[in-house]
Amino acid sequence: MTLLFAATASQAQVSKFEDYTYPHTAVKERKAVPYRYIREANVKWSKRIHRVIDVREKQNKVMHWPRNPFYLIVWNSVMDGEVSAYVNDSLTSIITPEDISKAVSIETSVMVPNPDNPDDPYDLIEQMVSETYEPSKIVKYRIMEDWIFDYNYSDFRARIIAIAPLWKPLTESGIELGEVPLYYVKMDDLRDKLSQEEVFNSRNDASRMSFDHWFQMRQFSSYIVKESNMYDIDIAMFEEFRDNGVEALLESDKIKNDLFILEHDLWEY
Secondary structure, three states, rough: OHHHHHHHHHHHHHOHHHHHHHHOOOOOOOOOOOOOOOOHHHEEEEEEEEEEEEEOOOHHHHHOOOOOOOOHHHHHHHHOOOOEOOOOOOOOOOEEEHHHHHEEEHHHHHHHEOOOOOOOOOOEEEEEEEEOOHHOOOOOEEEEEEEEEOOOOOEEEEEEEEEEEEEOEEEOOOOOOOOEEEOOHHHHHHHHHOOOOOOOOOOOOOOOEHHHHHHHHHOOEEEEEEOOOOOOOOOOOOOOOOHHHHHHHHHHHHHHHHOOOOOOOOOOO
16 A cells, blocks of 8 residues: 555656646647738838737736736746847847846845844844846736738738837835836747737637737737827827827827728728
8 A cells, every 4th residue: 555655646746737628739839820921012001100008908907817927928038038128119229138137126225133233123234125026017018010001912900010018117215217118029039939828718718819819819908109200209208298198198099090090991882
């Protein structure tokens, strides 16, 4: 009896448990479908758009599904060196994982007991403590995409160029400075990884889609924060919208509606 129990315990240590009643490998074996080639001569109209995805919105909550949160996929891919991270949306200057760690860490001073006089509770000394920003606090992502009308295929669609997690850097006094992109990652670099990562499907557990498919099918909800302009600034940075958030949102909806009208006017009914 003892020998049988020992053998069973040994097998349990090396076994790989999966909480499914059947092999669940469909998503893990997927590959990202390459984009079709677009000739410059066939692009009759294009517009660079920046939009923000807020995971706190009901439609986007699946991004932070606890079993496979999106923030962890992107964070680990960058910090492990699997994909390159860029400083800004020009996608030219690379930022290293070490630089990211320094950027999200802040040193604060705390008072601790003096190790040379542990018996005196009032003898305190100042000590610097490093606090690191937790990636789980990321709740918004900035998407940079191109809307293109391809004359050869007679279609009007968006192609995501890059994605950036937004975070709120802290000052030494703990004051938040507003949301800024932590880094940018090219979607082409991420697609192979995202194509094998599951997104929760509330309607059918047997029909899970990948994050790559989720983005390509435009299953997210978002709002526009910038369109290409001669000043290369966000909508909220223009003088007429700087102190009026409502007007900035209305301008965002106007840009969204203009894209819809443009596509609608391409066809005759």
